[in-house]
Amino acid sequence: MPSTGLPIADAAATLGLTTDTLRYYEKDGLLLRPVPRAAGGHRRYDEIDLRWIELVTRLRATGMPIRDVRRYADLVRAGDGNESERLAILQAHREEVLRQLAEVQAHLGAIEYKIDLYLDKLVALERTA
Amino acid sequence: MPSTGLPIADAAATLGLTTDTLRYYEKDGLLLRPVPRAAGGHRRYDEIDLRWIELVTRLRATGMPIRDVRRYADLVRAGDGNESERLAILQAHREEVLRQLAEVQAHLGAIEYKIDLYLDKLVALERTA
DNA sequence: GCTTGACCTGGAGCGCGCTCCAAGGAGTTC
């Protein structure tokens, strides 16, 4: 059996993470299974591992705390029958992300207003110069 | 001279911060001036202080690091003449926020796709039950 | 066969942004 899958450095490059982060996620229970090892104990990331980790990065990049990602991974690892719980986690997260997006956009509006004030001010200075 | 302005607890409640955070911001150089004191050394937050801190919370809530807020505060404190530097900071921040908004929205789209898959799955289960 | 370099582990360290605490002072209420 040939060792299939990517070594950790390639997986990290593919996913835009560091090797340290990949090992940390695995140790912290965020993955669906221990990543398979080649002879010698080196990790080999298969397609299924990469796809799961990509989802993890999406959850993390939208602000889901690591402990919630772990809860979700625990459910998926437990197998069929808890789909409504998984759905609840994702839906709650979606609501939270939408809330934050709206908040950030509102604050950004106020900041852009301030930017416009400075632009006006600088244009006026320009004219008198 | 009557002590004008809000005591720290009221200012915190008004701004949605804690008293600890207000003292921390002041000590860390994020404010435009030392907050005025009543007799006895208690802080009194005037309108001008509250308005500035509100801007600080907008910058923070949109992800600006404290050190950048301090740089901006330093410029404002220095007075007229550096408006283009202030503008540059705000515009750079605006670009960064827009970048992050787009990224979060893209990730959210993928998460919502997954939510829909679970919804379909659960509806199918429902039907067979 | 030996060097090189990627990988392994367990655990310490770190940057950020607060958050909490101890010890003490001052002003208001009875």
Next chain:
DNA sequence: GAACTCCTTGGAGCGCGCTCCAGGTCAAGC
């Protein structure tokens, strides 16, 4: 004037999410 509450300061502590390091193993290339 005693009790209560809110405030003061300096500094320690903390939760999060990595990030780094030491010391060791293993496999591939020359």
